[in-house]
Amino acid sequence: MINALISPDETWLLWAFLVGWAAVSIWLEQHYEWASKLSGAIIALVGAMLMANTGLIPVESPVYDSVWTYVVPLSIPLLLFQSNLRKIWQESGRLLMIFLLSSIGTVAGSIVAFILLKDLIPGLPHIAAMISGSYTGGSVNFAALATRFDVPGETVSSAVVADNLLMAVYFFILILIPAIGFFRQKYNTPHIDAIEAQDEGDKTTSASYWKRKEIALNDIALAVGSSFVIVAVSFKLAEMFRFLIPEDANIFLSALRAMIGDDYLMLTTLTLLLVSFIPKYFERINGAQEIGTFLIYIFFVVIGVPASIPLIIENAPLILLFAAIIVFINMIVSFSFGRLFKFDLEEIILSSNANIGGPTTAAAMAISRGWTRLVGPILIVGTLGYILGNYIGTALGLWFSSMM
Structure with a gap:
């Protein structure tokens, strides 16, 4: 473990870094064309990775956990306040298809x-279960399968570091893909084209999209206050359903528990229902999308932090190779099927992202690129990966164990 210049318990300094670097990333994206093409999300992620690997900041801290626990959930309702439920369900059908095809990868x-x-990695069946589950629906599945197979702590730690590094590198690749001419020629890009059509003179694409708008103290109060209430109620409802439905129930009840007992699926569902039933209240709130997007950029900074290259080299080079093979084949299958069935480039990128990183990272990517119509759909589709991932990881883990 690298001895960082800033220790893990330096709470204020680490929060200053996370929030400050997120702000710098947004500023660069909106003021320089190279940064706009690269994207603020990548600047946030890569900057954090470099600082963690050069020992300026620690690779682990309770501050980072707080971002996952509080910042990410609060951002989701804010970003869905302007969502039209009918359009979201129309978009979700296409995303669900490419998401399932990506899962085959x-x-x-x-x-x-x-x-x-x-023959080269001890305990590979259980490592395979964790990583395949994680690369179907995100890190929630990783933790669940580590518990399911009672994987030793040191193995879990090595796999987590490999998983984090691969995830960060793959997000970097996915965000760069829309800027590559080959992909723009071979795939439809309606969301990217719409954003580029809004470009205004000497402004970057990002600055044109995030125009200055009128916002009052009342808007900030209602946006943040509503988000806190929705998150609290959603998580409490999900907790209640997890308590009412036993974990070791039959297949139907287990699937039901995984759906209505999932914090993020409940959060997304409740927000969309509220926005649909009382649309005028949410439509009048200005600035919710801007606040939510800033919170997501803080999340992008955190994604880059745990990707410790020295730890990978020391503890898990073969596990990194194992994960890299899975990610590479997922990418090949996703883009091949996407091309075959004429899916949009944005849909393919987000579906593969939702497989590897989960719904929150996919939504964050959609937000950072301005693909706002796809934020709600990918959150809905991505959360279904929590269910699929557990079943796929368990089945593969048991099958691989029988082959050893």
Whole structure:
């Protein structure tokens, strides 16, 4: 472990770094064309990765956990206040199809990687279960499957570091793809085209999208206050359903528990219902999207922090290779099926992202690129990966164990 210049318990200094670097990333994105093309999200992520790997900031801290626990949930309602439920469901059907096709890539990648490396990595069946589950619906599945197979702590730690580094690198690649001419020629890009059509003179695309707008103290109060209430009620409802439905119930009840007992799925569902039933209240709130987007940029900074390259080299180079094979095959399958069935480039990118990182990272990418119509749909579709991931990870773990 690198001895960082800032210790993990320096709460204010770390918060200053997270929030300050998020602000710098947004400022660069809106003032320089190179930064706009690269995206503020990548600047936030890569900057944090460099600072963590050079020992300026620690790779682990309770401050980072707070971002996952509080900042990310609060951002989701804020970003859905202007969502039209009818349009969201129309978009979700297409995203669900490419998400499921992308999941095939995770399964295929896990099988190929296991066959290639099963004699080289001790305990690979359980590692494969965790990573394949994680690369179907995000890190929530990783934790659940680590518990399910009672994986030793040191193995979990090594796999987490490999998972974080691969996730960060892959997000970097996915965000860069829209700027590559080959992909723009081969795939439809309606959301990117719409944003570029809004470009105004010497402004960057990002600055043109995030125009200055009228906002009052009343807007800030209602936006933040409503978000806190919605998060609190949603998480309490999900907790109640998890308590009422036993964890070891039959398949139907287990699936139901995973759906209505999931914090983020409940949060997304409740927000969309409220926005649909009392639309005038939410439509009158200015600035909610801006506040939510800033919170998501803080999240992007945190994603880059745990990707410790020295720890990977020391503890888990083969696990990193195993995860890389899965990610590579997921990408090939996602873009191949996407091309075959004529999905939009934005849909393919977000679906593959939702597989590898989960719904929150996919939504964050959609927000950072200005693909606002896809934020709600990818949150809905991505949360279904929590259910799929647990079943896929468990099935592969048991199958691989029987082959050893």
